[in-house]
Amino acid sequence: MRFLKGHGTENDFVILPDPDGELELPATLVAAICDRRAGIGADGVLRVTRAKTSEEVAALAGEAEWFMDYRNADGSVAEMCGNGVRVFARYLVDAGLTAPGEFAIATRGGLRRVRLGAEGDVTVDMGRPVVRGESLTTVAGHDYPGLHVDMGNPHLACAIGDPVAQLDLTHQPGFDPGVFPAGVNIELFNAVGPRRAVMRVHERGSGETRSCGTGAVATAVAAAHLAGESTGEWIVEVLGGRLTVTLDQETSYLSGPATLVAAGELTLAE
Numbered sequence: 001m002r003f004l005k006g007h008g009t010e011n012d013f014v015i016l017p018d019p020d021g022e023l024e025l026p027a028t029l030v031a032a033i034c035d036r037r038a039g040i041g042a043d044g045v046l047r048v049t050r051a052k053t054s055e056e057v058a059a060l061a062g063e064a065e066w067f068m069d070y071r072n073a074d075g076s077v078a079e080m081c082g083n084g085v086r087v088f089a090r091y092l093v094d095a096g097l098t099a100p101g102e103f104a105i106a107t108r109g110g111l112r113r114v115r116l117g118a119e120g121d122v123t124v125d126m127g128r129p130v131v132r133g134e135s136l137t138t139v140a141g142h143d144y145p146g147l148h149v150d151m152g153n154p155h156l157a158c159a160i161g162d163p164v165a166q167l168d169l170t171h172q173p174g175f176d177p178g179v180f181p182a183g184v185n186i187e188l189f190n191a192v193g194p195r196r197a198v199m200r201v202h203e204r205g206s207g208e209t210r211s212c213g214t215g216a217v218a219t220a221v222a223a224a225h226l227a228g229e230s231t232g233e234w235i236v237e238v239l240g241g242r243l244t245v246t247l248d249q250e251t252s253y254l255s256g257p258a259t260l261v262a263a264g265e266l267t268l269a270e
């Protein structure tokens with residue numbers, strides 16, 4: 001099986017080209033591929049398949065040729081991945097499957113329009129973030145309140161007073177399963193200046209990662225909420241680099257680097 005490896009601000013993915021939708025991808029195989037010692041190692045898998053081959057998104061096939069079938073490192077399925085869709089777009093263009101410019105990609109969270117050149121940053125229209133209320137997370141015995149933001153996938157974005165650099169995110173932070181029955185991605189951030197935040201994230205299905213695109217947008221929404229704003233450009237610094245989030249009344253945009261770093265043949269047995 002052919003694979004590529006790529007990342008967006010060090011949120012890293014194994015890319016599996018499967019244009020005709022022939023690949024069986026059980027959770028155990030995804031987890032084995034993502035294993036950082038016994039596998040290739042990644043925060044998730046991006047299966048690249050034509051939208052018309054997948055019942056889940058066939059209805060979007062008129063508008064998008066390609067479907068990003070995203071899986072977390074533990075093999076679970078997620079609706080959306082903001083860094084993943086940027087890396088996916090970079091792959092489509094580099095592989096000559098799509099021309100640079102603007103085009104749509106089908107995801108379980110709906111259509112996402114991306115914009116990119118032959119090189120340079122990739123921008124994605126992430127849709128309108130939906131604020132669903134407030135909730136709490138618990139990290140190392142400390143409770144932090146935050147905003148429940150729906151980006152197609154669930155987020156709890158918490159502004160905290162303690163420096164995020166000192167947090168221990170090696171364990172699953174506590175959350176309210178009544179609010180998040182399917183689990184949640186948890187962002188903790190420090191607002192460090194006008195429209196600037198430093199964020200760490202514990203992702204559902206992958207643990208702590210060095211970046212999360214949907215999480216960066218959720219963080220910008222929560223930081224804007226605190227500042228009494230709802231539009232504008234926010235810089236979100238993550239362990240793996242820097243993302244730019246633009247909020248407007250109708251939608252949100254995420255911009256940043258997306259890089260392919262390797263390609264090869266996968267011989268991993270389940």
Ligand SMILES: N[C@@H](CCC[C@H](N)C(=O)O)C(=O)O
Pocket residue numbers: 011044072077078079080081082083084153154185203204205206209211212213214215
């Ligand atoms: N890293 C991603 C989000 C991936 C999915 C997430 N772990 C979930 O289960 O919802 C991003 O860049 O948005």
